Amino acid sequence: MGASLRDIARLAGVSVKTVSNVVNGYAHVSPATRAKVEEALSRLDYRPNLSARNLRQGRTGVIALALPELDAPYFAELSRFVIDAAAELRWLVVIEQTDGRLERERRILDGVRDHRVDGVILSPIAIGADELAARTDATALVLLGERIHDGPADHVAIDNVRAARDVTEHLIGLGRTRVAALGAEDNAASGTAPLRLAGYREAMAAHGLPETVATVERYRRDQGAAAMAALLGRAEPPDAVFCFNDLLALGAMRTLLSSGLRVPEDVALAGLDDIEDGRFSTPTLTTVAPDKAELARIAVDLLKQRIEGPADHPPKEVGAGYRLVVRESTLGR
């Protein structure tokens, strides 16, 4: 067991509280005492017991990051930034995986498996705005990557509608006319899928082009591959596809290439997320790059305000930046 304040106090011949004062940088400590205490501190390699400190202060210094799945590259990359942003506040991050399942998301909202955490950053998939509003748990909450307008909790996200419109416009700008959307979800009332679909539709409508929509159940490569195969089976296969995320796009790319089609010559392909895989695939993948560091920083920031701020200020919605990154899958070499 590590040394406690008491051990230091004994060694330095002062009271426990004086040691505590030194540790916390309290101003009114005489230089002589401070020196004595610091000597003792380093001699016994003192490390504060956070359990005790937190018990006393009512904080744990731990937040939870609840994601659908850590092994989806977008979330892994995002997690890195969230952990880094939290580290600056000396917070630790525990990761919870919901698998996008409703009952797991619910359980997160009710408390992270009975542990107390100071706050939760949730990337919701299944849960709806109404259920969020009805939540009773008082733990600070920030939603990430979804944007339910006028929702019941703080939000960070990019403008999904506009981003989707931008990508679609880019594809149309290449002269493609049979532009399909890949990644809609059948029963999704909330989440990003409807927003991205809306953006696609706006762009298509603006140019008077017919819409083609392929649905998936999960945002995974295999689903992208299967949905692409389905699109190819249609009477009028697309000459461009906007996939609602990069994983879907990479799955779709695999189907296209192994069907002997060329990307982008036969079918142009674009995704959204800017995961690293897309920068090294052949061809490299055109995509929308959300500013992940900014998303993470804002999420942690909002959480900090929730945790430290006055009890209940109205929920905030903050947008993060993104940019369209054009690569070989739409431009060619």
Add this chain to the structure above:
Amino acid sequence: MGASLRDIARLAGVSVKTVSNVVNGYAHVSPATRAKVEEALSRLDYRPNLSARNLRQGRTGVIALALPELDAPYFAELSRFVIDAAAELRWLVVIEQTDGRLERERRILDGVRDHRVDGVILSPIAIGADELAARTDATALVLLGERIHDGPADHVAIDNVRAARDVTEHLIGLGRTRVAALGAEDNAASGTAPLRLAGYREAMAAHGLPETVATVERYRRDQGAAAMAALLGRAEPPDAVFCFNDLLALGAMRTLLSSGLRVPEDVALAGLDDIEDGRFSTPTLTTVAPDKAELARIAVDLLKQRIEGPADHPPKEVGAGYRLVVRESTLGR
């Protein structure tokens, strides 16, 4: 703030300790009392305060998983399994990123940023066996993915030497004679790189073939791409490459394809890790698939034994299974 045992006790008209007994499933509590208490518990939505419990018990129910980087797919996939395995013990997992930097790994070994955790699973990159042996911190430690024989801490890993030999044998078995290794590290005394290199050498020596070794600094796609470019610049470019992990292989594949070479016709390519990307790349990637779920389960298991077991049993080394997965990058369609 949440309700405490005292609040429950007051509401149920019993002592605090009785409530504690109910919460902890202590046997000798009368059904009537238990019912009363449970009613109160759920009415106030009681959640134990872990800081307090941990202060009292010296346990936190939280372990740390320290990885080089969460956004490397192998580690992201592994994390998922570690989190799942820990969840079965009702442990939470905080994730720390070392970026493979020595001083960060050191800091992890000295304690996870002053927070107390019950144990640490570390995937070491930079730190050496000697330094591990000299560690003073008493927190339970399990090393993951490296195998320092007779090292000072518990280990889990696949047999890297044998796995590397298997892959190399596979490439040689295709009839290739200029088989290169990509992924050695210049100054690595420990870690997996020397082991994989050793396996490669064994196989090459067994067939009397000349060795070609390309080094990298980090196991990332860009480094694989660059190292492959360097190999192509040599007098006798390879006709097969064993990359020490899949990311390197995917980077190398990008270089090969954009140089107009065909995989596997001109250059066969194999990796190690079996990350999902390799199952959807074009061509799909031949690789060694470590049993990640088993690795994770064993790591958590070893940690549990360390935490709960007698003070200092000798360190254990446990091997996990793997299998060679042959795909298009060595076989073709």
Add this chain to the structure above:
DNA sequence: CAACGTTGTTTCAACGTTGTAAACAGGGGC
């Protein structure tokens, strides 16, 4: 019926920390 074990419950102290308030020392000013 007295001694004893069992079951159910409570009291007490302690884990390591810090906020509050109070004690203490030294230095002017009167």
Add this chain to the structure above:
DNA sequence: GCCCCTGTTTACAACGTTGAAACAACGTTG
């Protein structure tokens, strides 16, 4: 010599929890 002020240090209590020990009520046993 007394008082007040400032700077420094301390004692105490409390955060929420649980192990140890004590206690009360009961049924069993010799």
